[in-house]
Amino acid sequence: MDAAITITELSVDLLPEAVRLCERALDLPEDAEEAGDIVDALWPRAAADRPVLPLGAYRGDELVGVLLGSVSSADPGLGHVDLIAVLPEQRRQGVGRALLERAEQVLGGRGATELLLAGNPPYYAWPGIDVRYTPAVCAALALGYRQDRTAWNMTADLSYEESPALRSTEAAERRLAERGVTVRRAEPADLPALVAFARSTFGGAWDGELAQSVGRPDAGCHLAERDGELLGFAAYGACRPSWFGPMGTAPAAEGSGIGGVLLRRCLRDQQRESGVEAAQIGWVGPVPFYSGSAGARIERVFFLYRRTLDGK
Numbered sequence: 001m002d003a004a005i006t007i008t009e010l011s012v013d014l015l016p017e018a019v020r021l022c023e024r025a026l027d028l029p030e031d032a033e034e035a036g037d038i039v040d041a042l043w044p045r046a047a048a049d050r051p052v053l054p055l056g057a058y059r060g061d062e063l064v065g066v067l068l069g070s071v072s073s074a075d076p077g078l079g080h081v082d083l084i085a086v087l088p089e090q091r092r093q094g095v096g097r098a099l100l101e102r103a104e105q106v107l108g109g110r111g112a113t114e115l116l117l118a119g120n121p122p123y124y125a126w127p128g129i130d131v132r133y134t135p136a137v138c139a140a141l142a143l144g145y146r147q148d149r150t151a152w153n154m155t156a157d158l159s160y161e162e163s164p165a166l167r168s169t170e171a172a173e174r175r176l177a178e179r180g181v182t183v184r185r186a187e188p189a190d191l192p193a194l195v196a197f198a199r200s201t202f203g204g205a206w207d208g209e210l211a212q213s214v215g216r217p218d219a220g221c222h223l224a225e226r227d228g229e230l231l232g233f234a235a236y237g238a239c240r241p242s243w244f245g246p247m248g249t250a251p252a253a254e255g256s257g258i259g260g261v262l263l264r265r266c267l268r269d270q271q272r273e274s275g276v277e278a279a280q281i282g283w284v285g286p287v288p289f290y291s292g293s294a295g296a297r298i299e300r301v302f303f304l305y306r307r308t309l310d311g312k
């Protein structure tokens with residue numbers, strides 16, 4: 001008879017084992033390939049900024065499932081499940097349920113009143129459950145979660161030189177220069193001004209992603225300024241080398257072409273420096289902008305779920 005399942009909190013020395021499990025258990029090849037970056041971002045790197053709950057499910061002494069949970073830094077009443085994965089041959093035997101129930105118990109005990117099956121920026125792998133992870137959608141519904149939002153990523157094709165995503169920015173930059181606007185790569189010394197600009201213009205959600213991008217390997221940021229005043233920025237690589245974002249243009253500068261230049265400068269870096277062939281524009285807002293400026297297409301679609309933990 002199969003050994004019973006036990007759920008324990010994982011110590012960080014088990015990270016390589018958790019990565020190996022995700023390489024096998026994340027059914028979408030693009031996620032399996034990036035399992036190392038995903039687990040690293042959601043666990044040790046995220047733990048520097050917010051409470052993280054890494055759970056393992058064991059059958060005997062074999063690790064058969066992993067759940068990475070966290071608490072929102074913006075609202076301590078919100079718990080998140082950032083990742084859940086069970087080995088294919090161990091599914092439909094209650095492992096996912098046991099992991100989720102433990103996460104509800106522990107995060108509830110730490111003050112969460114709701115649990116979200118949704119990304120917890122700035123460290124997130126996906127905005128929610130990719131609809132192609134259909135067993136996860138079924139499990140969420142079976143375990144009492146309700147869908148509250150839909151989100152999507154767009155893909156910019158960097159695999160061929162003539163791609164609209166790699167179109168030259170030279171002419172547009174010349175036009176901007178005539179109007180006194182300079183576009184350049186951001187340096188670590190720019191970070192405080194970038195964070196202040198992002199906060200005052202768009203609210204406080206992007207501090208972490210900016211800090212994870214500027215001057216880091218396989219990541220970066222470009223900015224536009226006039227007379228020392230920031231007009232916009234675009235960043236990439238914060239969570240994984242293939243991811244683009246966040247970006248923002250000052251409302252007064254919208255429509256000037258700054259956004260398209262910043263976007264394509266980042267995509268060019270991702271292709272040249274990190275060898276990325278398909279950039280993911282995560283948790284997208286303005287579809288027509290990305291479609292028009294870089295020929296990006298909507299590709300990944302996610303359902304976001306939540307469940308109240310009170311009165312269980």
Ligand SMILES: CC(C)(COP(=O)(O)OP(=O)(O)OC[C@H]1O[C@@H](n2cnc3c(N)ncnc32)[C@H](O)[C@@H]1OP(=O)(O)O)[C@@H](O)C(=O)NCCC(=O)NCCS
Pocket residue numbers: 025026027082083084085086087090091092093094095096097098129130133134135136137138139140142143
């Ligand atoms: C989602 C996942 C973690 C579920 O793990 P699991 O151990 O199979 O889940 P459980 O056995 O506890 O299932 C709980 C309930 O969910 C529902 N469910 C799970 N898989 C299902 C499927 N393939 N079809 C229909 N319902 C399903 C069932 O109601 C099930 O209860 P039941 O077996 O008593 O009917 C697993 O399928 C997985 O690892 N998928 C790949 C990774 C993934 O999608 N992660 C989510 C994105 S991070």
